[in-house]
Amino acid sequence: MSTPNPEEAEGFVTAITPQSQDFSRWYLDTVRKAELADYSPVKGFMVIRPYGYAIWELIQRQLDDRFKASGHVNAYFPLLIPESLLLKEAEHVEGFAPQVAWVTKGGTEDLDEKLIIRPTSETIIGVMYQKWVQSWRDLPVLINQWANVVRWEKVTRPFLRTTEFLWQEGHTAHETAEEAQEETLKILALYKEFCENVLAMPVVDGQKSESEKFAGASKTYSIEALMGDGRALQAGTSHNLGQNFAKAFDIQFQGRDKAMQHAWTTSWGVSTRLIGGVIMTHGDDSGLILPPRVAPTQVVIVPIPRGNWKETVLPTCQAIRDQLVAAGLRVKLDDDDSNTPGWKFSEYEMRGVPLRLEIGPKDIEKKSVFAARRDTRAKQSIPMDGLASAVTALLDEIQAGLLARARQFREEHTSRAATWAEFTALMEGRPGFVIAPWCGEAKCEAEIKTETQATIRNIPFGSAAPSGETCVHCDAPATAFAWFAKAY
Numbered sequence: 463m464s465t466p467n468p469e470e471a472e473g474f475v476t477a478i479t480p481q482s483q484d485f486s487r488w489y490l491d492t493v494r495k496a497e498l499a500d501y502s503p504v505k506g507f508m509v510i511r512p513y514g515y516a517i518w519e520l521i522q523r524q525l526d527d528r529f530k531a532s533g534h535v536n537a538y539f540p541l542l543i544p545e546s547l548l549l550k551e552a553e554h555v556e557g558f559a560p561q562v563a564w565v566t567k568g569g570t571e572d573l574d575e576k577l578i579i580r581p582t583s584e585t586i587i588g589v590m591y592q593k594w595v596q597s598w599r600d601l602p603v604l605i606n607q608w609a610n611v612v613r614w615e616k617v618t619r620p621f622l623r624t625t626e627f628l629w630q631e632g633h634t635a636h637e638t639a640e641e642a643q644e645e646t647l648k649i650l651a652l653y654k655e656f657c658e659n660v661l662a663m664p665v666v667d668g669q670k671s672e673s674e675k676f677a678g679a680s681k682t683y684s685i686e687a688l689m690g691d692g693r694a695l696q697a698g699t700s701h702n703l704g705q706n707f708a709k710a711f712d713i714q715f716q717g718r719d720k721a722m723q724h725a726w727t728t729s730w731g732v733s734t735r736l737i738g739g740v741i742m743t744h745g746d747d748s749g750l751i752l753p754p755r756v757a758p759t760q761v762v763i764v765p766i767p768r769g770n771w772k773e774t775v776l777p778t779c780q781a782i783r784d785q786l787v788a789a790g791l792r793v794k795l796d797d798d799d800s801n802t803p804g805w806k807f808s809e810y811e812m813r814g815v816p817l818r819l820e821i822g823p824k825d826i827e828k829k830s831v832f833a834a835r836r837d838t839r840a841k842q843s844i845p846m847d848g849l850a851s852a853v854t855a856l857l858d859e860i861q862a863g864l865l866a867r868a869r870q871f872r873e874e875h876t877s878r879a880a881t882w883a884e885f886t887a888l889m890e891g892r893p894g895f896v897i898a899p900w901c902g903e904a905k906c907e908a909e910i911k912t913e914t915q916a917t918i919r920n921i922p923f924g925s926a927a928p929s930g931e932t933c934v935h936c937d938a939p940a941t942a943f944a945w946f947a948k949a950y
């Protein structure tokens with residue numbers, strides 16, 4: 463009789479399933495083993511563990527800096543929203559009602575009016591803007607909120623789809639339609655720049671089809687990334703709400719011509735889903751690969767314990783750590799002697815630390831350190847003299863390399879289909895983006911989804927207009943080249 467491995471018996475992950483074997487399993491194993499998140503006692507809700515939260519904090523800080531630099535300010539609105547507010551915008555209620563969590567009691571007493579836990583905050587913010595906006599001089603209002611929201615989900619997956627998630631939601635009000643449209647696109651561009659330069663995650667920016675639009679929006683724009691398994695991930699959205707919410711919530715102001723008019727509003731958001739995007743864009747069979755700009759630890763120093771290393775090697779490691787920290791880097795020195803260097807190498811690889819420095823007696827003799835990159839696994843010796851600037855340059859190189867690699871992957875997994883036979887063959891075979899001419903009809907779009915599971919991710923800015931092409935599915939005249947994919 464064999465004794466069960468105690469770890470397996472308790473359901474702990476002992477190894478990461480290879481991506482080629484089961485990408486979804488690989489993802490869950492990586493999240494669990496790298497201690498990014500854990501399941502909670504409430505079904506569908508996750509606990510973000512410190513390592514995962516540290517990534518979120520880096521995302522949050524760098525995004526927040528960008529919002530502030532573009533003139534936005536932060537505020538905070540209530541978690542609970544009266545039912546009557548949700549009902550005010552017809553399309554909005556239809557879109558969100560199936561996912562709403564309700565609060566019906568306060569203590570032991572039934573509430574006079576049921577409350578919902580915010581699935582998003584257009585409604586409660588609309589009520590406040592109605593009070594705050596009186597004159598064209600009060601505009602624009604450029605407010606962002608960092609918050610949690612709840613959307614009741616049947617099937618959940620850590621970071622990608624959870625019942626509660628963390629996000630930011632920007633809500634702006636403007637004097638003219640043009641300004642609202644400009645804001646909507648400005649934020650989408652900001653998201654794209656952030657995803658590419660910070661997360662090293664290339665995205666396709668464009669407009670959503672009518673049926674994929676946000677409930678209550680005039681126009682929705684998105685950025686779409688391609689994950690390692692060839693599925694698309696909607697990484698962020700920006701909505702031009704037109705005057706829909708302003709009319710529903712009576713956000714009116716006296717214009718420059720003294721006439722009363724409704725404001726033009728926008729809303730936009732990205733969430734903890736971005737962490738899922740980072741994991742699935744860059745990770746490999748050994749686990750996470752983190753871009754340096756969102757890596758909680760950018761450099762790990764592993765001393766090689768030979769002889770009386772605590773007297774000979776360790777002080778040099780400490781001095782190097784201090785020098786790198788002083789240069790603004792996030793550095794960890796792992797001097798725990800209960801683990802071998804080999805164990806540490808695979809542990810920090812699994813956790814996606816971009817750069818490992820190994821320092822032993824021989825390195826000290828040669829006045830150099832041995833560096834191993836996580837992304838390419840390339841190894842090189844770096845002189846201790848000028849180490850901080852060499853390491854900083856190397857991290858920049860890793861950051862740029864990850865973006866280039868992800869771009870190349872996307873290019874290799876983007877195809878064109880002119881006929882339905884080509885389209886279905888592509889969707890059954892090698893996944894990725896498929897660019898195809900489309901008629902613009904919601905019914906046709908729905909049929910494509912039913913038959914292939916593929917959805918229109920967006921119609922990218924600058925796409926060529928069809929000239930005589932017919933729809934890939936129904937043969938009606940095409941109105942656009944849409945980017946299709948199976949998506950998370």
Ligand SMILES: [Zn+2]
Nearest residue numbers: 901906933936
């Ligand atoms: Zn069609």
